[in-house]
Amino acid sequence: MNPISDLPNIAALGAIDRAHLIHPVSAWRTHEQRGPTVLSSGRGAWLTDGEGRELLDGFAGLWCVNVGYGQESVVQAAAEQMRQLPYATGYFHYSSEPAIRLAEKLVQITPASLTRVYLTLGGSEAVDAAVRFIVQYYNAIGKPAKKHFIALERGYHGSSSTGAGLTALPAFHRGFDLPLPTQHYIPSPNPYRHAEGATNPQAVIDASVAALRAKVAELGADSVAAFFCEPIQGSGGVIVPPKGWLKAMREAARELDILFVVDEVITGFGRTGPMFACEAEGVEPDLMTMAKGLTSGYVPMGATMLSEKVYAGIADGAPPGVSVGHGATYSAHPVGAAVALEVLRLYQEGGVLAQGQRGALHFAAGLDALRSHPLVGDARHRGLLGALELVSDKASKAGFDPALGLADRIAAAAYRNGVVFRAFADNILGFAPALIFSEGEFVELFARVKKTLDEVL
Ligand code: PMP
Numbered sequence: 042m043n044p045i046s047d048l049p050n051i052a053a054l055g056a057i058d059r060a061h062l063i064h065p066v067s068a069w070r071t072h073e074q075r076g077p078t079v080l081s082s083g084r085g086a087w088l089t090d091g092e093g094r095e096l097l098d099g100f101a102g103l104w105c106v107n108v109g110y111g112q113e114s115v116v117q118a119a120a121e122q123m124r125q126l127p128y129a130t131g132y133f134h135y136s137s138e139p140a141i142r143l144a145e146k147l148v149q150i151t152p153a154s155l156t157r158v159y160l161t162l163g164g165s166e167a168v169d170a171a172v173r174f175i176v177q178y179y180n181a182i183g184k185p186a187k188k189h190f191i192a193l194e195r196g197y198h199g200s201s202s203t204g205a206g207l208t209a210l211p212a213f214h215r216g217f218d219l220p221l222p223t224q225h226y227i228p229s230p231n232p233y234r235h236a237e238g239a240t241n242p243q244a245v246i247d248a249s250v251a252a253l254r255a256k257v258a259e260l261g262a263d264s265v266a267a268f269f270c271e272p273i274q275g276s277g278g279v280i281v282p283p284k285g286w287l288k289a290m291r292e293a294a295r296e297l298d299i300l301f302v303v304d305e306v307i308t309g310f311g312r313t314g315p316m317f318a319c320e321a322e323g324v325e326p327d328l329m330t331m332a333k334g335l336t337s338g339y340v341p342m343g344a345t346m347l348s349e350k351v352y353a354g355i356a357d358g359a360p361p362g363v364s365v366g367h368g369a370t371y372s373a374h375p376v377g378a379a380v381a382l383e384v385l386r387l388y389q390e391g392g393v394l395a396q397g398q399r400g401a402l403h404f405a406a407g408l409d410a411l412r413s414h415p416l417v418g419d420a421r422h423r424g425l426l427g428a429l430e431l432v433s434d435k436a437s438k439a440g441f442d443p444a445l446g447l448a449d450r451i452a453a454a455a456y457r458n459g460v461v462f463r464a465f466a467d468n469i470l471g472f473a474p475a476l477i478f479s480e481g482e483f484v485e486l487f488a489r490v491k492k493t494l495d496e497v498l
Contacts, residue, residue, distance in 0.1 A: 098461050107337050162374075200213060246289045440468045
């Protein structure tokens with residue numbers, strides 16, 4: 042099906058999609074009228090759609106294709122593993138060489154506190170598993186009352202019921218009595234929307250620490266299990282907290298005797314510069330979740346990592362013979378693990394991580410240059426994760442009426458101009474290019490973005 046000429050009539054494919062394929066996060070009836078966007082191939086930073094249109098992908102798929110499309114060595118790794126052993130489950134005591142080697146590798150490249158690895162199907166399951174391990178941990182060490190979780194407003198932690206409850210986005214709660222009574226939020230550390238954010242970043246950090254302390258006091262210190270956060274909030278609109286925020290929250294969690302869980306599903310694997318965002322601030326979390334860049338999106342896989350303290354607490358404290366009761370048919374999938382190992386080789390020996398760090402300079406320059414555009418109130422970024430926030434009035438920072446759907450309209454116009462990025466509610470445009478973007482591709486990306494902004498002005 043690869044060459045476009047082999048594709049069945051694209052209009053016919055679209056009609057079948059609209060009739061039968063559910064896209065749950067799109068507005069269903071709207072999708073039936075307008076969807077879908079059928080993609081047919083990808084090479085490097087570029088996609089081709091079913092109509093033959095070339096698109097520069099400024100979002101690495103869904104912030105995941107960090108090594109770019111069409112990496113032949115990744116394809117080979119998957120094919121060889123499929124030939125050798127396509128399946129072995131990590132559900133019981135079975136294992137496979139790629140899963141074992143991947144666990145060892147992840148322990149090497151993550152903060153020293155993390156020594157134990159559970160290989161999942163993706164980010165949502167990684168978050169689910171983290172919550173289950175934490176609950177099991179406190180039960181096992183005789184503190185069953187510690188079952189409340191605190192997360193950030195505008196946070197995103199997946200779409201399973203547990204993760205959707207930790208996610209502070211109303212669309213993920215509606216009708217499900219979410220958040221659970223054990224799930225709570227504190228305000229997002231948003232420098233642009235904080236009164237002193239531009240001049241006194243420490244005030245943003247202090248506000249978060251104070252909010253965490255207040256929430257723990259409100260719930261009772263003995264009843265809070267953990268604080269969950271993304272180092273940079275992704276789906277909430279790329280909220281970049283001041284440097285030092287993560288470290289301060291880590292220290293606060295330690296003082297408050299609650300576990301500190303870092304969700305690096307987006308920020309991991311070079312997205313913000315170092316391999317993990319935690320590294321930049323010397324943060325050692327109790328648990329970490331990851332997915333996306335782990336396999337660069339080529340196959341689904343994620344991971345939940347635990348400190349030895351948490352692992353040992355569960356392992357030693359659980360009644361003999363009682364399992365933790367979390368697993369899946371595809372846990373520790375050997376093909377996923379083989380792909381992840383090759384992707385990790387590309388980041389390190391293949392120089393992709395370093396390439397991303399060099400690219401981040403061009404990315405920053407491109408976004409910063411757009412700050413003076415009449416529609417742009419804020420341009421923010423770290424590494425290759427960034428956003429433009431659109432305002433109707435720069436001085437008051439007033440946004441456009443959400444009913445106008447401005448960000449969506451801009452993303453649609455950008456698509457016609459051959460560039461893909463993400464539109465968020467609240468007038469935010471998000472960018473997460475692959476780490477292999479060349480200097481010329483950054484120039485092209487921002488030229489097309491600017492052209493699009495000028496068109497809608
Ligand atoms: N956590 C974060 C921070 C995410 O961004 C996402 C996905 N966007 C998830 C968890 C869930 O991951 P997945 O979509 O792979 O289930």
